[in-house]
Amino acid sequence: MAGRDSASVCGGLAAVVVVVEDSGVGNWRASEWQKRRWQQTALFFASLCFLVNFVASDSDPGETAVLKAFRAALLDPNAKLGNWVGSDPCGNAWEGVYCGLQDPNNGNVSLVTELRLFQLGLGGTLVPDLGNLSHLMILDVMWNNLSGNIPPTLGNLTNLYLLLLNGNNFTGPLPSELGQLTNLNRLQIDQNNFLGNVPSSFGNLKKVQHLHMNNNSLTGSIPAQLGSLPKLLHLLLDYNQLSGELPAALANAPSLQIIQLDNNLFNSTVSIPPDWGRISTLIKLSLKNCNLSGNLPNFSSWNDLKFLDLSYNSFTGELPNSSYPLNLTVIDLSHNALVGPFPGGLGSLQNLQALVLEDNNITGYLPLDLGTGQNYQTSPQTVLDLQNNSLSINQSFVNLISHTNTKLWMYGNAQVCGSSASYNPICVAQEYSSLIEDDTTNVTAADSSNCSCTPPDVPGPFLGSNSACNCVQPIVVGFQLKSPSFLFFDAFSEAFLSWLTAGLDLSLSQVSIQHAQWVGPRLQMTLLLLPEVGVFNVTEFDRLYAIFSQWKIVDNPVLGPYELLSFYPRTPPGNTSPATKGLSAGAIAAIVLSVALVTAILVCLLMFQFFRRHGKPIITSSGIPLKGNATENAALKVAGVKAFTFEELADITDQFDAKHVVGQGGYGKVYQGKLKDGQLVAIKRAEVGSLQGAHEFYTEIELLSRVHHKNLVKLVGYCLLVDESEQMLVYEFMPGGTLRDHLKASAKEPLDFTTRLGIALGSAKGILYLHTEANPPIFHRDIKASNILLDSDKTAKVADFGLSKLAPVPDLQGSIPDHISTVVKGTPGYMDPEYFLTHKLTDKSDVYSFGVVLLELFSGQQPIVHGKNIVREVIAACNAGKILSFVDPRMGSYNGDALQALFQLGMACCRDHTDDRPSMVEVVRELENIWRSSPYSMPLTSSVNFTYSPSSSDSVHYTGQDASSMTVLDIEKSNVTELLSHTVALVRPR
Numbered sequence: 007m008a009g010r011d012s013a014s015v016c017g018g019l020a021a022v023v024v025v026v027e028d029s030g031v032g033n034w035r036a037s038e039w040q041k042r043r044w045q046q047t048a049l050f051f052a053s054l055c056f057l058v059n060f061v062a063s064d065s066d067p068g069e070t071a072v073l074k075a076f077r078a079a080l081l082d083p084n085a086k087l088g089n090w091v092g093s094d095p096c097g098n099a100w101e102g103v104y105c106g107l108q109d110p111n112n113g114n115v116s117l118v119t120e121l122r123l124f125q126l127g128l129g130g131t132l133v134p135d136l137g138n139l140s141h142l143m144i145l146d147v148m149w150n151n152l153s154g155n156i157p158p159t160l161g162n163l164t165n166l167y168l169l170l171l172n173g174n175n176f177t178g179p180l181p182s183e184l185g186q187l188t189n190l191n192r193l194q195i196d197q198n199n200f201l202g203n204v205p206s207s208f209g210n211l212k213k214v215q216h217l218h219m220n221n222n223s224l225t226g227s228i229p230a231q232l233g234s235l236p237k238l239l240h241l242l243l244d245y246n247q248l249s250g251e252l253p254a255a256l257a258n259a260p261s262l263q264i265i266q267l268d269n270n271l272f273n274s275t276v277s278i279p280p281d282w283g284r285i286s287t288l289i290k291l292s293l294k295n296c297n298l299s300g301n302l303p304n305f306s307s308w309n310d311l312k313f314l315d316l317s318y319n320s321f322t323g324e325l326p327n328s329s330y331p332l333n334l335t336v337i338d339l340s341h342n343a344l345v346g347p348f349p350g351g352l353g354s355l356q357n358l359q360a361l362v363l364e365d366n367n368i369t370g371y372l373p374l375d376l377g378t379g380q381n382y383q384t385s386p387q388t389v390l391d392l393q394n395n396s397l398s399i400n401q402s403f404v405n406l407i408s409h410t411n412t413k414l415w416m417y418g419n420a421q422v423c424g425s426s427a428s429y430n431p432i433c434v435a436q437e438y439s440s441l442i443e444d445d446t447t448n449v450t451a452a453d454s455s456n457c458s459c460t461p462p463d464v465p466g467p468f469l470g471s472n473s474a475c476n477c478v479q480p481i482v483v484g485f486q487l488k489s490p491s492f493l494f495f496d497a498f499s500e501a502f503l504s505w506l507t508a509g510l511d512l513s514l515s516q517v518s519i520q521h522a523q524w525v526g527p528r529l530q531m532t533l534l535l536l537p538e539v540g541v542f543n544v545t546e547f548d549r550l551y552a553i554f555s556q557w558k559i560v561d562n563p564v565l566g567p568y569e570l571l572s573f574y575p576r577t578p579p580g581n582t583s584p585a586t587k588g589l590s591a592g593a594i595a596a597i598v599l600s601v602a603l604v605t606a607i608l609v610c611l612l613m614f615q616f617f618r619r620h621g622k623p624i625i626t627s628s629g630i631p632l633k634g635n636a637t638e639n640a641a642l643k644v645a646g647v648k649a650f651t652f653e654e655l656a657d658i659t660d661q662f663d664a665k666h667v668v669g670q671g672g673y674g675k676v677y678q679g680k681l682k683d684g685q686l687v688a689i690k691r692a693e694v695g696s697l698q699g700a701h702e703f704y705t706e707i708e709l710l711s712r713v714h715h716k717n718l719v720k721l722v723g724y725c726l727l728v729d730e731s732e733q734m735l736v737y738e739f740m741p742g743g744t745l746r747d748h749l750k751a752s753a754k755e756p757l758d759f760t761t762r763l764g765i766a767l768g769s770a771k772g773i774l775y776l777h778t779e780a781n782p783p784i785f786h787r788d789i790k791a792s793n794i795l796l797d798s799d800k801t802a803k804v805a806d807f808g809l810s811k812l813a814p815v816p817d818l819q820g821s822i823p824d825h826i827s828t829v830v831k832g833t834p835g836y837m838d839p840e841y842f843l844t845h846k847l848t849d850k851s852d853v854y855s856f857g858v859v860l861l862e863l864f865s866g867q868q869p870i871v872h873g874k875n876i877v878r879e880v881i882a883a884c885n886a887g888k889i890l891s892f893v894d895p896r897m898g899s900y901n902g903d904a905l906q907a908l909f910q911l912g913m914a915c916c917r918d919h920t921d922d923r924p925s926m927v928e929v930v931r932e933l934e935n936i937w938r939s940s941p942y943s944m945p946l947t948s949s950v951n952f953t954y955s956p957s958s959s960d961s962v963h964y965t966g967q968d969a970s971s972m973t974v975l976d977i978e979k980s981n982v983t984e985l986l987s988h989t990v991a992l993v994r995p996r
C-alpha cells in the first residue's frame with residue numbers, strides 16, 4: 007500500500023516537472039535558473055520517491071560511459087570522486103554530477119546538465135569524450151590542478167552556459183571550436199598556461215558577457231571580431247604576451263564595461279585607438295605596462311568611467327583639458343612622458359581616491375578647487391601622487407593639507423620641494439605601489455552582543471538586548487573581485503555588503519568580511535555567512551552555494567566581476583539526506599571544525615594532495631624529505647605565489663654564480679637576481695644536505711603567501727625539485743640587508759637612534775600582525791636580528807617563517823589550548839627560557855626574542871658574546887650600576903627619555919616568566935609612545951629634554967602613556983639616575 011501511495015505522489019510531481027519545462031520555452035534566459043531550481047527540487051523528490059520504491063533512477067548509458075572515460079583520465083588524490091562507481095551517475099548522485107533534464111524520449115532517463123568539480127584537488131586531463139555530454143550547461147573545474155589541452159570537442163557542447171576552467175595548469179592553444187558555443191555566457195580560462203592566439207572565432211560567442219583570459223601566455227593580437235560581441239561586458243586579458251595593435255573595432259561592442267589588458271607587450275608604435283573614445287559604456291580601462299605610446303585619448307565621452315590606469319607606458323603630449331568623467335575614482339597616468347599644465351578639470355572630481363601622475367613632466371599650478379571635492383572629507387583616504395614632475399602649488403595647498411586623510415606627495419618637484427623645504431612631509435619620497443598592499447582590511451563581524459562563542463561557532467546576528475549569546479556555525483567563503491574599480495576598499499565595503507546581502511537574500515548582519523587583501527589587481531577576501539540561529543539547513547546551504555556558483559547576483563559596475571575561491575564546509579552540516587552528494591565522514595568532521603581549523607585543514611589537504619600525487623609519502627615523521635619520484639617542479643598551487651622552474655632561477659643568477667651571492671646561512675646561500683619584469687628578488691637556495699624538511703618548506707610557502715604586511719618580507723615564489731632535492735624560496739629583495747649586519751662593529755654606516763627606534767617599531771608591528779591579524783595566528787619562533795631585514799629606506803621587515811608554527815587552533819571539542827607543545831627550535835640567545843624548559847610555545851616566546859633584539863639595538867652587542875647571555879649581562883650590569891657601559895656609542899645622539907624607555911621595554915620583554923612579559927600589542931603601543939615622544943624631525947643635538955622626576959617609591963616603575971596592563975622590570979632608582987645623568991655626555995653632534 008505504502009509503495010503505491012508514494013508512487014502516485016511521484017507521478018504528480020513528474021507532471022509538475024513537465025509543466026515547468028514547457029513554460030520555460032522561449033524565455034530561456036530569464037527563467038533558466040528558476041527552472042533549474044524547479045528541476046532540482048523535482049529531482050530531489052524524485053530521488054526520495056525512488057528510495058521509497060527501491061527503484062534506481064536511470065542514467066543514459068552513453069553519458070555514463072563518457073563520465074567513466076572522464077574519470078579515468080583524472081587524478082583524484084583526495085578521493086573526492088570516491089562514489090563514482092556503478093553505472094548510474096544520476097541515480098547514485100556521483101559527486102559533482104548534476105542531472106537536471108529528463109530524456110525527452112524516455113522520461114525515466116536523466117541527462118547530465120552540470121559537472122561541478124570546483125576545487126577538489128583534481129589532476130589529470132580533460133578527455134575529448136566530454137564533448138559527447140550534449141546537454142551539459144555548466145562545466146566547472148575551477149581551482150584544481152588539471153593539465154593538458156582543452157579538447158576541441160568541447161565546441162560540441164552547444165548548450166554550455168558556463169565554461170569555467172580557471173585556476174589550473176592547462177596549456178596548449180585555445181581551440182577555435184570554442185567559438186561554436188553560442189549559448190555561452192561566461193568563459194573563464196584565466197590563471198592557466200594557455201599559449202597561442204585568442205581565436206577570432208570567439209567573435210561568434212554572441213551571448214557571452216564575460217571573457218576572462220588573464221594570467222596565461224597568450225600571444226598575437228586581440229582579434230577585431232571581439233568587437234562584434236553584443237553582450238560582452240568584461241574583457242580581461244591582463245598578464246599575457248599579447249602584441250600587435252589594440253583593435254579599434256572593440257569600440258563596436260555595445261555593452262563593454264571593463265577592458266583590462268595590463269602587462270602585455272603591444273606594438274610600441276600604437277596608441278589607444280581614437281575610436282575607443284566612443285565606448286560610452288566604459289567603466290574601467292586598465293592598460294598598465296602595455297608598451298603603448300602616442301597621445302592620450304579624449305576622456306570626455308566616457309561618462310561612466312571610474313577607473314583609468316594607463317601607467318608605465320610611453321604616452322606623450324598633454325593631459326586632455328576637457329572635462330573629466332565625474333565619477334572617476336582612480337586615475338593613474340604615472341610613468342609616462344606627459345607634459346603641459348595640470349588640467350583644471352581634475353579639481354572638481356567628487357569621488358576621487360587616487361590621482362597618480364608620478365614621473366611625468368607636468369607643469370603649472372594645482373587647481374584651486376583641488377581638495378574641495380566631497381571625497382576629501384568622506385573618503386577614508388585620498389592620494390595625490392604628483393612626485394617627480396615640475397609642478398607648483400599655491401592656495402590649493404591649504405585645502406589639501408586641511409584634510410588628514412588626504413595624502414599629497416610632491417617629492418621631486420623642484421619648485422615645491424627645493425632645498426629649503428626638504429623636511430616638509432609632502433616632500434618625502436613615497437612608494438605608491440605599497441599603498442595597495444597596505445590596504446589589508448579587517449572588518450570583523452557585526453557583533454553587537456559581545457558574545458564569546460566556543461569555536462567552531464562564532465557570534466551570530468544580534469537577537470535583541472535581552473537574549474543570551476547567539477552562537478552560530480558560519481559558512482566560510484573565499485571570494486574575489488576580479489577587476490574592481492577602486493583602490494581603497496574601505497570606502498566601498500558597505501556598498502559591497504549591501505550588494506552581496508541583497509543578492510544572497512540575507513540580512514546585513516548575516517555577512518561579515520573577515521579579511522580582504524589585494525593580490526595584484528584582484529581583491530580577495532574571506533567572508534563569513536552567518537545563519538540567524540544555529541546552522542544553515544540543507545535548503546539554505548544549497549541555495550547560497552548555487553547563488554555563488556551560478557553568478558545569480560547581478561553584476562555591479564564598480565565591484566566588477568566576482569568569483570568563488572572556496573566554500574566551507576563543502577556539504578551542509580549534519581545533512582544525511584539522499585539528495586546531497588557525497589557526504590563523507592571527513593566532510594562531517596570538517597563541519598565540526600572552526601574557521602581557523604578549516605584553513606589549517608586546507609594546508610594539510612594541499613600537502614596531502616601534493617604528496618599523494620607523487621605516489622608515496624615523501625616526508626618522514628622527522629620532517630626529512632626522502633627521494634620522491636617526481637621530476638617536475640612540484641606544482642603546489644598557492645594563490646599569489648609563483649612556481650618557478652629551476653631553469654628560470656638558474657637563468658637569472660647565471661647558473662647560481664658566486665657573484666650573485668648576497669648572503670649565507672646554515673641552510674645555504676642567498677642569491678640576488680632580477681626577474682624578467684625587472685623585479686629584484688632574493689633566492690634562498692637550500693644546500694644539498696642541509697635542506698629543511700619538506701614540511702617546513704611548505705609551511706613557509708603557505709604562510710608567507712597568506713600574510714601581507716609592509717613589515718613582513720613578501721614571498722614572490724618558490725621552486726621545488728623533489729628528486730634533485732632542490733628547494734628554493736624567492737623573496738622580494740631587501741637592499742638594506744639584515745639588522746644584524748648593521749649592528750656589527752664593522753658596519754660602515756652605523757644606525758642612528760631614530761632609525762633603530764623605527765626598526766624596533768616596524769618589526770614589532772610585523773610580529774603583532776602575525777600574532778593577531780594573520781588567520782590563523784602565527785608564532786614566528788625565530789625572531790632575531792638576522793631575521794629582520796631592511797628595505798632601501800630602512801623599513802624593517804620580518805623574514806623567515808621556516809620555523810613558524812600556527813598558533814593553537816580549537817580541537818574537536820572546541821577548546822583552545824593556550825600553547826603548542828613542540829620540539830624546541832630557535833636560535834640560542836633568543837630563546838624564551840620558559841619555552842626551553844617546558845616546550846610550551848606561546849606568543850610571549852616571540853616577545854622574549856623581540857626583547858633580546860631591543861637589547862641588541864640598545865647595546866649593539868650580539869645576544870651571546872664569549873658564552874655570556876646578553877639578558878643576564880644587562881641585568882647584572884644594571885644591578886652593579888654600570889648599565890651605561892652597554893649603550894652602543896655608535897648610535898649617535900639620542901633622546902635620553904626615549905633610550906631609557908626602550909631599555910625598560912626590552913627588559914620587560916625578557917622577563918623569565920611568560921605572564922610577566924607584555925603582549926605584542928602592548929609592545930607596539932609603547933614603542934609608538936616612545937616614537938611620538940622622540941619626533942623624527944627633532945634636531946636631537948640641541949633640544950633634547952632630559953627632565954626626569956624621580957618616583958616617590960623606591961623603585962621607578964615603568965610609566966608609558968598606556969602602561970595600565972604592563973608589568974616591567976623595576977630598575978633601581980640610583981641606576982636610572984645614573985643612566986640619565988650620564989646620557990648628556992654621550993650626546994654628540996651628527
Ligand SMILES: *[C@@H]1O[C@H](CO)[C@@H](O)[C@H](O)[C@H]1NC(C)=O
Pocket residue numbers: 068071072075135138
Ligand atoms: C563520444 O563520441 C565519439 C564520436 O561519436 C565516440 O567515438 C566515442 O566513443 C564517444 N565516447 C564515449 C565514451 O562514448
Ligand SMILES: *[C@@H]1O[C@H](CO)[C@@H](O)[C@H](O)[C@H]1NC(C)=O
Pocket residue numbers: 250273274275
Ligand atoms: C608595429 O606597427 C607598425 C605600423 O603598423 C608596423 O610597421 C610594425 O611592423 C609593427 N611592429 C611589430 C613588432 O609588429
